[in-house]
Amino acid sequence: MSHRREPSVKETLDASITETNDGERSLNNYILKDEIGHGAYGTVSLAIDKETNTKYAIKEFSKSRLRKKDKANYFRRPPRGGMRGARGRGRGGAIFSNQSLNDPLYLIRSEIAVLKKLNHKNVVTLFEVLDDPENDSLYMVFEMCEKGVLMDVSINKKTTPFSDEKCRRYFREMVLGFEYLHENDIVHRDIKPDNLLLSSNDVLKIVDFGVSEIFTKGNDLMKKSAGSPAFMPPELCAADHGQISGKAADIWSMGVTLYCLAFGCLPFVKDNIIDLYDSINKDDLEIPNNNVDPKLVDLLYKILEKSPEKRITMPEIRVNPWLTNNGNEPLISTEENCSEMVTEITEDDLSSAIKTISVGGVFAVIGAVNKFKRLSRSSHSASESDLAKLKAIGDSENSV
Incomplete structure (x- = not known):
C-alpha cells in the first residue's frame, strides 16, 4: 500500500x-x-x-x-x-528548556509540529x-x-450496527492507522467513533490529536487521564491508578469502538459517571447478539481484557483470525505500513510550527477540572459524594 x-x-x-x-x-x-x-x-x-x-x-x-x-x-x-x-x-530531553516548559505556546507548537x-x-x-x-x-x-463520523453512538444513543464485513473493513483501517502512530511513539488517547471520519471515497481517517502524547521509544507509561469516559480502560477508571501503558489504553478504546460498530451501542452504559467507571472496572463483557461470529467475540474479549498486562497487543491483533478472515486477507506488513515514518521533531520544527502567533493557552490538554464539570453536567444523577470521588481521581492524576 x-x-x-x-x-x-x-x-x-x-x-x-x-x-x-x-x-x-x-x-x-x-x-x-x-x-x-x-x-x-x-x-x-x-x-x-x-x-x-x-x-x-x-x-x-x-x-x-x-x-x-x-x-x-x-x-x-x-x-x-x-x-x-x-x-x-x-x-x-535536551530540547525542553526552562522557558519552553513555562510557555503554553510551546505545547501548541509541539502538536502542530507532530501533525x-x-x-x-x-x-x-x-x-x-x-x-x-x-x-x-x-x-x-x-x-x-465528507462522509463524517464513522458512527453516531453514545451513552444515550444506540444506532444500527454494521455488517461483519463492514466492521472488519473499518477495524482493519483503524489497526493500520494506530499501528503507524504507535510505531512512531504517539498514543492518541481519545479513540472513539467521533474521532474516526470517512472521506468521500470511504477511507477511514483518524482525527483530533488534542490530547495525544509523544513518548520515548520503549516507554509509553503515562499517568494523566484523557479521552471520553465510556471509552476509557479500567486502569484509568480508579483513583491512584499510577502510571499506565498508553498503547494498551489505546487498544482498549479501539475495542470499545469495535463493539460499537458490531452492536450499535457501548459495552458499558450507566447514567452516573462513577457507576460507569465501576462498570468498566468490574462488570463482565456482554455480547447482546447470539448471532455473532465466534471469532469476533473472541477478539472482543481479548481486546476488552480488564488487565492491561493480559490485553492483546497490536502485533497480535493484526494476525487475528477474524481480522484477517481466517488468514485469507492478511494486512500488509508493519514495515510496509510504517515505511513513511515520522521524522524526528527537531528544535527547528518546534520553533517554526507557528512562527509568530502569540497564544497564552494550552492547545493539547483539556484540564481535569473542566472535564469533571462537563462530565457532571452530562451525569445528572451524580451525587455530591460521587463527584467527590471523581475529584479524587483527578487529584491523583494531577499529582506528580
Missing part, C-alpha cells in the same frame, strides 16, 4: 476574515460555509478554496479560551523522555495554519472528510 506524499504545510501569519453584504464570510482564500463541528476550544467549519473549489475542514481556536486554560494552570508534564530527537538524553510530520492514508492531513493577528482566532486547515 502506498501512502500519499507528505504535504507541505503552509503557514499564514496575516490571516483575516472578510464578510460580503450578503453575509458570506471568507478567511483569506477560503469561503467559510456551515459549521460542521464544535469542541472545547472552537468550531469546525466547511470551507471552499476560491481558486481550486476544493473543500476543506477549518478548525478555529479561540486564543482567549486558551489563555483561560493557562491562567487556571492546566499544564501537563512534558512527554515522557521528551519529544522525538531527545532519545537517550535523559528524562525530559505536520504524520503521513499515512488513515491519518487526517493538515494543509495550512493561519493566524489572525488582529483578532482572537487561530485556524488549522484539514482535508475534508
Whole structure:
C-alpha cells in the first residue's frame, strides 16, 4: 500500500476574515460555509478554496479560551523522555528548556509540529495554519472528510450496527492507522467513533490529536487521564491508578469502538459517571447478539481484557483470525505500513510550527477540572459524594 506524499504545510501569519453584504464570510482564500463541528476550544467549519473549489475542514481556536486554560494552570508534564530527537538524553530531553516548559505556546507548537510530520492514508492531513493577528482566532486547515463520523453512538444513543464485513473493513483501517502512530511513539488517547471520519471515497481517517502524547521509544507509561469516559480502560477508571501503558489504553478504546460498530451501542452504559467507571472496572463483557461470529467475540474479549498486562497487543491483533478472515486477507506488513515514518521533531520544527502567533493557552490538554464539570453536567444523577470521588481521581492524576 502506498501512502500519499507528505504535504507541505503552509503557514499564514496575516490571516483575516472578510464578510460580503450578503453575509458570506471568507478567511483569506477560503469561503467559510456551515459549521460542521464544535469542541472545547472552537468550531469546525466547511470551507471552499476560491481558486481550486476544493473543500476543506477549518478548525478555529479561540486564543482567549486558551489563555483561560493557562491562567487556571492546566499544564501537563512534558512527554515522557521528551519529544522525538531527545532519545537517550535523559528524562525530559535536551530540547525542553526552562522557558519552553513555562510557555503554553510551546505545547501548541509541539502538536502542530507532530501533525505536520504524520503521513499515512488513515491519518487526517493538515494543509495550512493561519493566524489572525488582529483578532482572537487561530485556524488549522484539514482535508475534508465528507462522509463524517464513522458512527453516531453514545451513552444515550444506540444506532444500527454494521455488517461483519463492514466492521472488519473499518477495524482493519483503524489497526493500520494506530499501528503507524504507535510505531512512531504517539498514543492518541481519545479513540472513539467521533474521532474516526470517512472521506468521500470511504477511507477511514483518524482525527483530533488534542490530547495525544509523544513518548520515548520503549516507554509509553503515562499517568494523566484523557479521552471520553465510556471509552476509557479500567486502569484509568480508579483513583491512584499510577502510571499506565498508553498503547494498551489505546487498544482498549479501539475495542470499545469495535463493539460499537458490531452492536450499535457501548459495552458499558450507566447514567452516573462513577457507576460507569465501576462498570468498566468490574462488570463482565456482554455480547447482546447470539448471532455473532465466534471469532469476533473472541477478539472482543481479548481486546476488552480488564488487565492491561493480559490485553492483546497490536502485533497480535493484526494476525487475528477474524481480522484477517481466517488468514485469507492478511494486512500488509508493519514495515510496509510504517515505511513513511515520522521524522524526528527537531528544535527547528518546534520553533517554526507557528512562527509568530502569540497564544497564552494550552492547545493539547483539556484540564481535569473542566472535564469533571462537563462530565457532571452530562451525569445528572451524580451525587455530591460521587463527584467527590471523581475529584479524587483527578487529584491523583494531577499529582506528580
